[in-house]
Amino acid sequence: MKILVGYKRVVDYNVRIQVKPDGTGVVTDGVKLSANPFDDIALEEALRLREKGAADEVVVVGIGPADLTAHLRNGLAMGANRAIHVVTDEAVQPLTAARTLLKLVEKEQPGLVILGKQAIDDDANQTGQMLAALWDRPQATFASKVEIADGKAAVTREVDAGLEVIEAELPAVITTDLRLNEPRFIKLPDIMKAKSKPIDAIEFASLGVESHDHLKTTHYAAPPKRSKGVMVKDAAELVAALKQKGLL
Amino acid sequence: MTSPLDDLARRLPGLRLLTEPGDLEHYGRDWTRRWTPAPLAIALPATPEEVQGIVRWANEHRVAVVPSGGRTGLSGGAVAAHGELVLSLERMNRVLGFDPADRTLTVQPGMPLEAVQAAARGHGLVYPVDFAARGSCSIGGNIATNAGGIRVIRYGNTREWIAGLKVVAGNGELLELNRGLVKNSSGYDFRQLMIGSEGTLGIVVEATLKLADPPPPAQTMLLALPDMDAVLAVFGLFRERLALQAFEFFTDVALRHVLAHGAQRALDGDHPYYVVAEFDAPDEVARDAALAVLGEGMEQGWIVDGTIAQSEAQAAALWRLREGITESLAPHKPYKNDVSVRIGAVPAFLHAMQALLAREYPQFEVVWFGHIGDGNLHINVLKPADLADADFIAQCEQVTKRLAATLKEHGGSISAEHGIGLVKRPYLDSTRSAAEIALMRGVRRVFDPNGILNPGKLFADD
Numbered sequence A: 001m002k003i004l005v006g007y008k009r010v011v012d013y014n015v016r017i018q019v020k021p022d023g024t025g026v027v028t029d030g031v032k033l034s035a036n037p038f039d040d041i042a043l044e045e046a047l048r049l050r051e052k053g054a055a056d057e058v059v060v061v062g063i064g065p066a067d068l069t070a071h072l073r074n075g076l077a078m079g080a081n082r083a084i085h086v087v088t089d090e091a092v093q094p095l096t097a098a099r100t101l102l103k104l105v106e107k108e109q110p111g112l113v114i115l116g117k118q119a120i121d122d123d124a125n126q127t128g129q130m131l132a133a134l135w136d137r138p139q140a141t142f143a144s145k146v147e148i149a150d151g152k153a154a155v156t157r158e159v160d161a162g163l164e165v166i167e168a169e170l171p172a173v174i175t176t177d178l179r180l181n182e183p184r185f186i187k188l189p190d191i192m193k194a195k196s197k198p199i200d201a202i203e204f205a206s207l208g209v210e211s212h213d214h215l216k217t218t219h220y221a222a223p224p225k226r227s228k229g230v231m232v233k234d235a236a237e238l239v240a241a242l243k244q245k246g247l248l
Numbered sequence B: 001m002t003s004p005l006d007d008l009a010r011r012l013p014g015l016r017l018l019t020e021p022g023d024l025e026h027y028g029r030d031w032t033r034r035w036t037p038a039p040l041a042i043a044l045p046a047t048p049e050e051v052q053g054i055v056r057w058a059n060e061h062r063v064a065v066v067p068s069g070g071r072t073g074l075s076g077g078a079v080a081a082h083g084e085l086v087l088s089l090e091r092m093n094r095v096l097g098f099d100p101a102d103r104t105l106t107v108q109p110g111m112p113l114e115a116v117q118a119a120a121r122g123h124g125l126v127y128p129v130d131f132a133a134r135g136s137c138s139i140g141g142n143i144a145t146n147a148g149g150i151r152v153i154r155y156g157n158t159r160e161w162i163a164g165l166k167v168v169a170g171n172g173e174l175l176e177l178n179r180g181l182v183k184n185s186s187g188y189d190f191r192q193l194m195i196g197s198e199g200t201l202g203i204v205v206e207a208t209l210k211l212a213d214p215p216p217p218a219q220t221m222l223l224a225l226p227d228m229d230a231v232l233a234v235f236g237l238f239r240e241r242l243a244l245q246a247f248e249f250f251t252d253v254a255l256r257h258v259l260a261h262g263a264q265r266a267l268d269g270d271h272p273y274y275v276v277a278e279f280d281a282p283d284e285v286a287r288d289a290a291l292a293v294l295g296e297g298m299e300q301g302w303i304v305d306g307t308i309a310q311s312e313a314q315a316a317a318l319w320r321l322r323e324g325i326t327e328s329l330a331p332h333k334p335y336k337n338d339v340s341v342r343i344g345a346v347p348a349f350l351h352a353m354q355a356l357l358a359r360e361y362p363q364f365e366v367v368w369f370g371h372i373g374d375g376n377l378h379i380n381v382l383k384p385a386d387l388a389d390a391d392f393i394a395q396c397e398q399v400t401k402r403l404a405a406t407l408k409e410h411g412g413s414i415s416a417e418h419g420i421g422l423v424k425r426p427y428l429d430s431t432r433s434a435a436e437i438a439l440m441r442g443v444r445r446v447f448d449p450n451g452i453l454n455p456g457k458l459f460a461d462d
C-alpha cells in the first residue's frame, strides 16, 4: 500500500508570531519555519505503518514556492520514500489544497492519505474533510490511534465523551490529532541519504485546479494587550469596584 | 536594651522582615546543601533606600549581611549559617526602563534571568546570557558571580552585558557606576570590579543591561562521539566552519541520569560522549554547508551518530539532555568542580585530569559535562548512597587539592563561572597569587571597612 502524507511548512509553533506593521500578514522573514506539527505526526504514523509492514511506500506532498524543497528534504530524511512538490507562489486555501491533493490522489492511487487535522497557521481544519468528500471516500478525523487490517483502518478518536473507535474502508483519509505519536528525531546519516531521494516538481498551473480564493483576508492584527490589573486594598474596595462596573 | 533586629524594624518601619524557622531555612541556603542555615532574620527591602538603611544599620551593629538573589548558586555564596541577616532582593524585581537609542534595559536586581530575557524580547532584542537556572536565578546574582552559561562562546559572560550599575557599597554609600556609557576612560571602572565580587563589596540595587540583535534562526544538533579527542576535533572543525552559538558536551553517565529523570531519548545506542551544538542557519546555503561539515566529521570517524532538530520543540528536547543534568544529579549530592583552562590548553589538561580522576576516584561515579567550547568543564562526583556526607566530602577535598595543583600547572581556574563562595575558598590560591589575594583583601577593606558584606565568602576574614 502507498500512503500519501500532506507536509506543510509553517512558522514554528514556539515562535512568537508578529503581525506586519501594515497588517497584511505575519512576519515570516528571518523566522524559524518548521513542519506543521500535525503533519509531522502524520508522516511519523505513515512511517510506522510502513515499518509494521502495513504499507510499502510513503510519499510526502508539499504545495508552495520553490524553496519548499528544503522542507520536503526533511520529510525525506525522516524516512519518506519520495516527495511531490506542487510549485506555486500563491498561498493556498483549504479547498484549493484539497482539489490539488485530489489530482495527486488520482495519479498516485494511494491506499491511504494522512493529513494533519489542521495547520497551525490558519487553523482551518478543513482540507482532510474536503478531500474525502471530493474523492468520495471515508474520512476518519482527529485520529489518536490507527490500526490497519483487512483493507480497513480502525481509528480511535478523542471525543468529548471519551474514546470513539471507527472503522473506515480503505482507501480513506485520516487526519491526525496531537496524541497519535511522538515524531522521531532525524538521524544524520538519513539527512545525508535524503539528498539523493527523488522530489517530483509539478507546476500548480499544469494540474488544472480551479483556484479562485473563496475567502479574502482583509487584515491581520495582534490580539489586544491585556490592560493592567488594579490592586484593591480590601474586600470593601473590591466590592465597590465591582459594583461600579455593574458586575454586582 | 533593644536588640539589633528591633532597632532595624524601628529605623525602617516599612521593611519586610521574616524570622519564622521555615523562612530562615528557605532563605539561608542556596543549591549547596552542605551548611545548616542559621540566619538571624530575612530582610526583603523594596527600594535602594531600604537597602542602604540596612547596610548602615549593619555597620553600626556589626551584623553580617548576606546578599541573596535566587539562591541557585552552586558555591555557597548566598549561604547564611552564622547568624547573618539575609538581604533578599526578590521583591525588587521590576523593569525600570528601556532605552531604544542606547538599546539598554534597566532592571532591579531581583528580576529572574528569564524575565529579563522576556522583557528584552518584548522590545525586539535579546539579553543573550542564558543557562538552565534561568527561571530561578536573579540578574543580581548573575552579576555577582559573573555568570556564564551556554552562549558564552558567542556572547561572552555577564560582564560583557553590563552598561551600568547602582550599588550600595559595604560602607553604606550609594554608587552609580558607569551610568550606561559606552566609552568612559576616567579611571578605575568599579562597575567591572563589582561584577563577580560575590556580594563582598556592594549590593547591586539596579542594573542597566546591554541588549543584542536577535540571532538568525539556528539549528540545534545532538552528536554522538567516540572519545574526548573527537569532541575537541569536532569543536575545532565547527569553530572554523560554522557560526557557532553553543557547543556543550556531556558523557554517557550524564545522559543516563537525565534520561532517568524523564528526558526524551533522541539517539539510539550507547556512546561515550555527546555534544549539543547550535549554529546560525539563516538559509539553505548555510544548512548545506553545515551538512558538508558534518559529513566530514563522520568521515573522520569523529561523529558516530547524530540528529538535527526539525522544530523548536525538538531543539528544546535536545537541550533538555544537556540542561537537565545539574537537576538530575542533585539527588546524588554531587561534589561539584567547575574548572577552566585556556581553550588551547584543554587537550593537555583533559588528559591529565582523566588520569588523575581514574587514579583518585576509582570508587566514585564521576560525571563530566560542560561548556567545552569555553574551556570550562563541570566535573561532578556522585556520593555513594552508603557513604556518610562528611566522609564523602573529606575524600573529595583530598582529590580537589590535587586537581587544584593540576589546574595551576595548566594555568587554569578553580572556578570558571560558579564563584568561590564557601565551597572553593580553600583553593583560591591555586588560581590567584598571594600578591593578588592580598590586594583583593585590601580592595574589600576600601569598600567595606567593617567587613559586614558576606564575610567568609571568597576568602576567610582576617
Ligand SMILES: Cc1cc2nc3c(=O)[nH]c(=O)nc-3n(C[C@H](O)[C@H](O)[C@H](O)COP(=O)(O)OP(=O)(O)OC[C@H]3O[C@@H](n4cnc5c(N)ncnc54)[C@H](O)[C@@H]3O)c2cc1C
Pocket (backbone or CB within 6 Å): B030, B031, B066, B067, B068, B069, B070, B071, B072, B073, B074, B076, B077, B078, B089, B109, B130, B131, B132, B133, B136, B137, B138, B139, B140, B141, B142, B143, B144, B145, B146, B147, B148, B149, B150, B198, B199, B200, B202, B203, B204, B205, B326, B327, B417, B418, B421, B454, B457
Ligand atoms: C541547574 C543549574 C544550572 C546552572 N548553570 C549555570 C551556568 O551554566 N553558568 C553559570 O554561571 N552558573 C550556573 N548555575 C549557577 C547559578 O545559577 C549562578 O551562579 C547564578 O548566577 C546565581 O544567581 P542567583 O540569583 O541564584 O544568586 P544566589 O545564589 O542568590 O547568589 C550568588 C552570589 O551572588 C550574591 N548576590 C546575589 N544577589 C546579589 C546582589 N543583588 N548584589 C550583590 N551580590 C548578590 C550572593 O551573595 C552570592 O554570593 C547553575 C545553577 C543551577 C541550579
